[in-house]
Amino acid sequence: MKKIIACFGIIMSLLSIACIGTVLAANNTQEIILNETKSELVNIKNKEVKSLADFQNSYGSPTYGLVAYILNKVRVYSIPLAILGIAISAINQYIVGVRHMETYYKGFNTMIAIVTCFVICQILPLVFAIIVKGWRG
Numbered sequence: 001m002k003k004i005i006a007c008f009g010i011i012m013s014l015l016s017i018a019c020i021g022t023v024l025a026a027n028n029t030q031e032i033i034l035n036e037t038k039s040e041l042v043n044i045k046n047k048e049v050k051s052l053a054d055f056q057n058s059y060g061s062p063t064y065g066l067v068a069y070i071l072n073k074v075r076v077y078s079i080p081l082a083i084l085g086i087a088i089s090a091i092n093q094y095i096v097g098v099r100h101m102e103t104y105y106k107g108f109n110t111m112i113a114i115v116t117c118f119v120i121c122q123i124l125p126l127v128f129a130i131i132v133k134g135w136r137g
Helices: 002-019 035-059 062-096 101-136
Strands: none
Touching: 035 062, 062 101
């Protein structure tokens, strides 16, 4: 047991030494943020503003464009959240639920709810686009 703890300590020490980057010391806290980070943040902001403007031009209205932009973000971010929720529900249903029936049903019901929310989040942008572009002209 002592050998395992010693090996673990040595490995963690080597990893921590390898992961330590350069340390920048500055008198002013504003100098800590590098110019590269600032430029990356500005690029991300400009990309999102352009994407929002594209949605507003596509839908012909700032309000409809903003709603379409938000629904698109919900559609994109619902995928990993649904995968995570389904994994947790499956653990509750198939692993913990083997011994406890209430946990089995809880996992099953949670999985059904997560899949339902996932389907709604994926279909809602399509329905919005059909209604706004199809009926509005």
